[in-house]
Amino acid sequence: MAAGPYNYSYIFKYIIIGDMGVGKSCLLHQFTEKKFMADCPHTIGVEFGTRIIEVAGQKIKLQIWDTAGQERFRAVTRSYYRGAAGALMVYDITTFIVRSTYNHLSSWLTDARNLTNPNTVIFLIGNKSDLEAQRDVTYEEAKQFADENGLMFLECSAKTGENVEEAFLDTAKKIYQNIQDGSLDLNAAESGVQHKPTTPRNTLSNDQPQSKDGCAC
Amino acid sequence: MADREVADVMTTSSSSSSGSATNNPLSRKLNKILETRLDSDKEMLEALKSLSTFFTSNNIRTRRNLRSDIERRSLLINEEFVDCFKVAKEQLDSICEDVQAMNECCLDMTSRLKTAKDQTHDLISQTTQLQTESQKLQMRAQVTDVFLSKFQLKQEEVQILRGTRDGSLHPGFFKALARVKQIHTDCKVLLRTNQQTAGLEIMEAMALQQESAYERLYRWTQNECRMLSGDTPDINNQLCLALESLQDRPVLFRYSLDEFGTARRTAIVRSFIDALTRGGPGGTPRPIELHSHDPLRYSGDILAWLHQSAASEKEHIQALLKHCAATSADENIHDVLSHITDGVCRPLKVRLEQVVVSEPGPVLLYKLTNLLKFYHVTIGNILLSNSSLLNTIDEMQTLCLKMFFNTLNYNAGKLLEKVELPPGDLGTTSSLSNTLQLVQDILSSHDSSVIAIDARKQDFTQILNCVIDPLIQMCSVSASRLPTVDMATYMINCLYQIQNTLALYEYTDQRLEMLNAQIDAHVDTLVSEQASFILTRTGLSHAYGIVQQHQSAQGPLSSLHGMDAVSMKAAMSKFDSYLASPDSLTMTQCSLLLSAKQRETVKRRSSELIIAAYQLIFSAIMDVQNKYAESNGIVPRTPDQVIKLLS
Numbered sequence: 001m002a003a004g005p006y007n008y009s010y011i012f013k014y015i016i017i018g019d020m021g022v023g024k025s026c027l028l029h030q031f032t033e034k035k036f037m038a039d040c041p042h043t044i045g046v047e048f049g050t051r052i053i054e055v056a057g058q059k060i061k062l063q064i065w066d067t068a069g070q071e072r073f074r075a076v077t078r079s080y081y082r083g084a085a086g087a088l089m090v091y092d093i094t095t096f097i098v099r100s101t102y103n104h105l106s107s108w109l110t111d112a113r114n115l116t117n118p119n120t121v122i123f124l125i126g127n128k129s130d131l132e133a134q135r136d137v138t139y140e141e142a143k144q145f146a147d148e149n150g151l152m153f154l155e156c157s158a159k160t161g162e163n164v165e166e167a168f169l170d171t172a173k174k175i176y177q178n179i180q181d182g183s184l185d186l187n188a189a190e191s192g193v194q195h196k197p198t199t200p201r202n203t204l205s206n207d208q209p210q211s212k213d214g215c216a217c
Numbered sequence: 218m219a220d221r222e223v224a225d226v227m228t229t230s231s232s233s234s235s236g237s238a239t240n241n242p243l244s245r246k247l248n249k250i251l252e253t254r255l256d257s258d259k260e261m262l263e264a265l266k267s268l269s270t271f272f273t274s275n276n277i278r279t280r281r282n283l284r285s286d287i288e289r290r291s292l293l294i295n296e297e298f299v300d301c302f303k304v305a306k307e308q309l310d311s312i313c314e315d316v317q318a319m320n321e322c323c324l325d326m327t328s329r330l331k332t333a334k335d336q337t338h339d340l341i342s343q344t345t346q347l348q349t350e351s352q353k354l355q356m357r358a359q360v361t362d363v364f365l366s367k368f369q370l371k372q373e374e375v376q377i378l379r380g381t382r383d384g385s386l387h388p389g390f391f392k393a394l395a396r397v398k399q400i401h402t403d404c405k406v407l408l409r410t411n412q413q414t415a416g417l418e419i420m421e422a423m424a425l426q427q428e429s430a431y432e433r434l435y436r437w438t439q440n441e442c443r444m445l446s447g448d449t450p451d452i453n454n455q456l457c458l459a460l461e462s463l464q465d466r467p468v469l470f471r472y473s474l475d476e477f478g479t480a481r482r483t484a485i486v487r488s489f490i491d492a493l494t495r496g497g498p499g500g501t502p503r504p505i506e507l508h509s510h511d512p513l514r515y516s517g518d519i520l521a522w523l524h525q526s527a528a529s530e531k532e533h534i535q536a537l538l539k540h541c542a543a544t545s546a547d548e549n550i551h552d553v554l555s556h557i558t559d560g561v562c563r564p565l566k567v568r569l570e571q572v573v574v575s576e577p578g579p580v581l582l583y584k585l586t587n588l589l590k591f592y593h594v595t596i597g598n599i600l601l602s603n604s605s606l607l608n609t610i611d612e613m614q615t616l617c618l619k620m621f622f623n624t625l626n627y628n629a630g631k632l633l634e635k636v637e638l639p640p641g642d643l644g645t646t647s648s649l650s651n652t653l654q655l656v657q658d659i660l661s662s663h664d665s666s667v668i669a670i671d672a673r674k675q676d677f678t679q680i681l682n683c684v685i686d687p688l689i690q691m692c693s694v695s696a697s698r699l700p701t702v703d704m705a706t707y708m709i710n711c712l713y714q715i716q717n718t719l720a721l722y723e724y725t726d727q728r729l730e731m732l733n734a735q736i737d738a739h740v741d742t743l744v745s746e747q748a749s750f751i752l753t754r755t756g757l758s759h760a761y762g763i764v765q766q767h768q769s770a771q772g773p774l775s776s777l778h779g780m781d782a783v784s785m786k787a788a789m790s791k792f793d794s795y796l797a798s799p800d801s802l803t804m805t806q807c808s809l810l811l812s813a814k815q816r817e818t819v820k821r822r823s824s825e826l827i828i829a830a831y832q833l834i835f836s837a838i839m840d841v842q843n844k845y846a847e848s849n850g851i852v853p854r855t856p857d858q859v860i861k862l863l864s
Contacts, residue, residue, distance in 0.1 A: 011449060011529075045595050046521075048528050063529065072664070075513065076591065079521030082492075082502045117502065194449035 008059040011194040018090035020069030023127040026158035028066045043068040055176045081115035085192030086171040093126045094134040121174045126155040378430045435469040442476040446484040452536045461540035478556035486560040512572045520592040527599045555604035562609040569613045580658045582621035589614035629687030636695045643707040643809045653718045677724040705742040706806040748826035751802045756788035764837045774843035796862045824863040832856040
């Protein structure tokens with residue numbers, strides 16, 4: 001049986017949040033298409049992308065909701081936090097709006113905390129790491145912010161693709177780990193994770209013995 | 218050998234003795250003997266040597282007996298020889314006998330073989346014939362086998378196709394089905410050859426197999442699909458293959474998809490209700506209905522949930538139809554998706570209607586309309602526009618917009634129903650400012666909404682039609698009982714306020730133009746009122762009227778009543794005092810104008826009118842035909858001076 005693109009055992013729902021122009025859509029595009037989108041238009045409301053990855057030998061489908069950063073879409077995008085298993089909070093390392101970077105991040109974080117599950121994995125991403133010359137936010141600063149708030153953290157570049165894969169995969173690993181140690185309840189609706197009880201093959205082999213038993217009667 | 222030599226010598230000597238008679242044989246003999254070289258004659262030497270073995274003693278007796286001895290000895294030896302040969306001969310004889318016997322035997326056998334051969338000849342030819350025949354048959358058998366293996370199903374394949382009683386599907390089912398199909402197609406080749414009967418029969422058999430297999434497959438698919446009603450349907454590869462195969466039977470394919478659609482439809486309705494009423498585990502995320510007090514968030518959450526579900530459902534169908542041909546898949550994906558999302562329409566409609574009907578106020582209604590419009594576009598990227606979900610959203614949007622305009626109209630109606638009297642300061646009434654605030658709120662909410670800019674123009678025009686016209690009407694009605702000057706002032710103030718509000722927004726140009734024209738008209742009124750007020754107060758209005766209408770036929774102006782030099786002089790002195798403090802004769806209403814610019818305009822333009830009037834009177838008095846004595850004394854100021862004083 002060919003392991004086609006549709007065979008997976010989990011679906012994880014992600015959202016990408018952050019100010020406008022930090023490169024959320026480019027990150028998604030880089031992750032799903034492995035290409036850099038140079039002239040990325042402003043996102044209207046929300047957009048949506050998927051990719052199948054593998055964590056610990058399990059095929060996992062990521063369903064990623066890329067939200068618009070513009071303030072006027074805030075009301076709309078807030079509705080998409082529901083039941084996200086992972087939240088990628090993106091900022092731009094080249095724009096440091098005097099301390100207000102923190103304020104912005106804090107407000108995004110508050111939103112994320114208020115509108116998602118307690119178990120939602122929040123990952124801080126400093127994008128545009130290729131523009132080292134224009135850097136305004138140091139790695140240490142951001143790292144400290146992440147540590148203080150218990151976030152995972154990476155700097156990456158949607159342009160070169162550096163660390164993009166890692167950010168998405170690390171989030172998935174963390175979610176998977178939460179599932180494994182039982183802190184994430186899969187049976188609950190809107191946990192942001194959907195589990196397929198068995199792989200298709202197993203379902204088949206499970207069905208058959210039963211059917212044979214039925215016949216023997 | 219030696220014996221023979223000896224014998225030879227003996228014969229020679231005897232012959233020599235016998236031949237001595239002729240030609241001196243003795244001498245010849247002797248010569249011969251003498252010539253004989255004993256050393257070189259080996260035979261002689263051998264003979265002598267063997268002679269020496271038994272001729273031991275050389276005496277007369279022995280010499281006499283030598284000959285007989287030798288003869289005896291020779292005899293003996295010959296006898297011995299004969300004996301020896303006898304044995305050999307006997308043995309040879311026996312061999313000869315044996316060979317003869319063998320020969321006989323062989324002959325016998327030959328003859329027997331010959332007979333046997335004669336006898337088996339037929340058999341052999343028969344066998345050969347049979348052999349060739351058998352070879353031919355074998356060949357045929359091979360051909361038949363190959364034919365059968367190509368044109369007949371194997372027993373196990375038939376078994377697989379027939380399936381088990383409980384309806385489960387064997388993993389090899391699709392391979393078997395493909396073979397049936399292949400055979401069926403291959404039969405067409407058969408039909409083209411002269412094997413038509415076989416071709417037709419096989420074709421028929423395969424068609425039967427195929428039909429029953431498809432039927433079974435359909436039943437299985439139907440069952441599988443029916444079970445896909447969980448939150449995450451487990452779409453296994455077998456099911457995808459099943460749908461791929463069923464493409465050949467469009468009706469069954471369609472029915473299977475319908476079954477899938479129905480199962481998913483049930484699932485999505487259930488999860489929708491769950492998300493609305495139960496929320497996530499332990500209440501996080503909270504049930505959507507918990508926010509029903511906040512209509513915008515409530516509706517937004519509902520629509521976002523539907524958007525996400527629609528996207529997921531689309532993925533499920535794409536997964537299901539991954540093997541199917543792109544054309545049929547595309548078409549079906551939309552149909553099925555439309556069917557799946559059809560179920561949530563009712564609960565969605567009920568809830569949105571509740572929100573809309575609960576009279577959340579025009580601003581909220583407008584925001585809600587825009588939200589619905591946004592989701593109509595967003596979900597429209599996933600579903601086709603003819604799907605019932607989109608229709609429902611569209612319907613709700615229309616309803617919402619209708620309710621919005623209803624509320625606006627109602628508000629407008631209320632304005633006209635209970636017209637407020639203008640306040641004493643002739644400023645705007647509270648209902649006007651409230652309504653303008655409302656318009657401002659509505660129009661501003663568009664800025665924060667998520668709709669494309671293009672949609673604004675039409676909306677704005679309609680909203681303004683709905684509010685501004687009644688508003689102006691209201692102002693007119695409320696102004697109708699006022700005296701002209703008050704009315705003009707009041708109207709200018711109201712229109713100015715409206716204009717100020719609208720100027721902040723796009724697509725209001727036409728309105729602004731219209732308002733401007735109206736304001737101008739009222740300003741004109743005010744200006745002429747102000748001018749005539751001043752003329753009246755200065756007592757020039759009468760003179761001005763007469764001068765305007767004066768014709769030379771009436772005689773000189775000074776002779777007319779009230780136009781004599783004395784009264785003109787009195788009026789002029791009054792006018793002069795006005796010129797000393799022009800503001801003293803400004804009407805109170807003019808100072809009540811809200812806009813400083815308009816106040817200025819009224820003042821400037823009324824002054825211009827006054828100047829024009831003065832100019833007319835001035836030139837009339839200075840005209841000699843009008844026969845004013847001391848005309849310079851009556852009008853001490855030239856128009857230029859007046860202009861200077863008034864500007």
